[in-house]
Amino acid sequence: MSVALVGAGPGDPGLITVRGLERVRAAEVLVYDRLVAAELVAEAPGMKVPRGSLPQDEINDILVRHGRRRRVVRLKGGDPFVFGRGGEEALALVRAGIAFEVIPGVSALAAVPAAAGIPLTHRGLSAQVTIVTGHAADGSDLDFAALARVHGTLVVFMGLEAVPVLAHNLIAHGADPQLPTAVVSRGTREDQEVVHAPLAELGEASRGLATPALLVLGHVVELAALLAPLQPLVEAAVR
Numbered sequence: 001m002s003v004a005l006v007g008a009g010p011g012d013p014g015l016i017t018v019r020g021l022e023r024v025r026a027a028e029v030l031v032y033d034r035l036v037a038a039e040l041v042a043e044a045p046g047m048k049v050p051r052g053s054l055p056q057d058e059i060n061d062i063l064v065r066h067g068r069r070r071r072v073v074r075l076k077g078g079d080p081f082v083f084g085r086g087g088e089e090a091l092a093l094v095r096a097g098i099a100f101e102v103i104p105g106v107s108a109l110a111a112v113p114a115a116a117g118i119p120l121t122h123r124g125l126s127a128q129v130t131i132v133t134g135h136a137a138d139g140s141d142l143d144f145a146a147l148a149r150v151h152g153t154l155v156v157f158m159g160l161e162a163v164p165v166l167a168h169n170l171i172a173h174g175a176d177p178q179l180p181t182a183v184v185s186r187g188t189r190e191d192q193e194v195v196h197a198p199l200a201e202l203g204e205a206s207r208g209l210a211t212p213a214l215l216v217l218g219h220v221v222e223l224a225a226l227l228a229p230l231q232p233l234v235e236a237a238v239r
């Protein structure tokens with residue numbers, strides 16, 4: 001039949017798109033990631049397959065196998081095509097000749113900083129956003145010399161464990177040790193936590209935070225002092 005690769009949003013179940021929720025509610029098979037909100041998984045009426053620790057190849061096989069005969073939804077955290085391996089799954093479906101669609105999601109990229117009062121761009125402060133993964137904690141796949149020189153805002157996915165290495169290497173390559181930074185843990189969720197620190201102190205400041213966490217580096221981080229406290233007031237005014 002078909003497979004929909006659906007972005008579930010960054011954690012708050014209210015941040016899935018209207019079309020994404022429609023697909024989930026019509027799913028005969030739902031294959032979902034660990035970070036997807038339980039409330040969204042509960043919306044699916046049919047068979048549910050948690051990704052758990054299954055390797056990517058096995059997930060691809062499951063999508064192809066069920067996708068031949070059923071309406072399958074592959075529900076992924078954030079947006080499927082932002083550090084989500086959605087492209088790999090789409091390629092597997094193309095190779096198997098199975099119809100698919102991609103329904104974008106609200107990526108942690110902008111939603112998680114926003115939930116902490118940090119706009120990614122801001123006139124006069126940041127006109128450029130650089131996104132990297134800190135997955136390889138030894139930094140072997142990152143060009144620190146280039147990253148230390150980037151203007152604007154630097155966002156690091158999957159970087160919590162690598163914070164000390166990242167901070168050390170950026171400073172060693174010329175980044176300002178006083179550069180404002182923030183780590184947003186479990187952003188948009190009720191248990192969200194945010195720490196702020198100059199780059200040189202980020203390792204210490206972020207110790208003990210829970211995953212998932214997003215690192216934001218740049219002068220836009222300072223806006224949180226003005227923008228974050230307003231959020232509860234806005235919410236209260238809407239209710």
Ligand SMILES: C[S@@+](CC[C@H](N)C(=O)[O-])C[C@H]1O[C@@H](n2cnc3c(N)ncnc32)[C@H](O)[C@@H]1O
Nearest residue numbers: 011078079082084107108157158187212213214
């Ligand atoms: C495998 S990537 C998936 C990204 C996802 N496709 C997206 O567009 O947001 C997982 C990483 O995204 C970031 N992330 C996802 N949800 C988050 C959240 N609620 N709070 C903070 N970081 C989050 C973290 O850096 C986490 O390690």
